[in-house]
Amino acid sequence: MIRPIHSIPMEDMNMNQTFDVKGMTCGHCERAVTQAVQAVDPAAEVTIDRATGKVEVQTTQPREQIAQAIAEEGYAVQ
Numbered sequence: 114m115i116r117p118i119h120s121i122p123m124e125d126m127n128m129n130q131t132f133d134v135k136g137m138t139c140g141h142c143e144r145a146v147t148q149a150v151q152a153v154d155p156a157a158e159v160t161i162d163r164a165t166g167k168v169e170v171q172t173t174q175p176r177e178q179i180a181q182a183i184a185e186e187g188y189a190v191q
């Protein structure tokens with residue numbers, strides 16, 4: 114059976130979003146970015162590759178809000 118899109122619960126609507134984040138130099142930066150993202154979406158899964166600045170986020174929240182939270186921590190994000 115096919116469910117109409119509006120009946121899909123939020124937790125089924127996780128999206129994998131990738132960001133380029135500049136300025137993460139240590140584990141503290143990774144924690145700061147992770148916590149900023151999880152302040153927007155406590156259930157977000159955050160994977161960070163500090164060497165390349167690649168941040169992967171599994172979240173139900175819009176991309177702009179995640180990017181803004183990271184930027185507010187002081188990191189350049191694309």
Ligand SMILES: [Cu+2]
Pocket residue numbers: 137138139140141142143
């Ligand atoms: Cu740091």
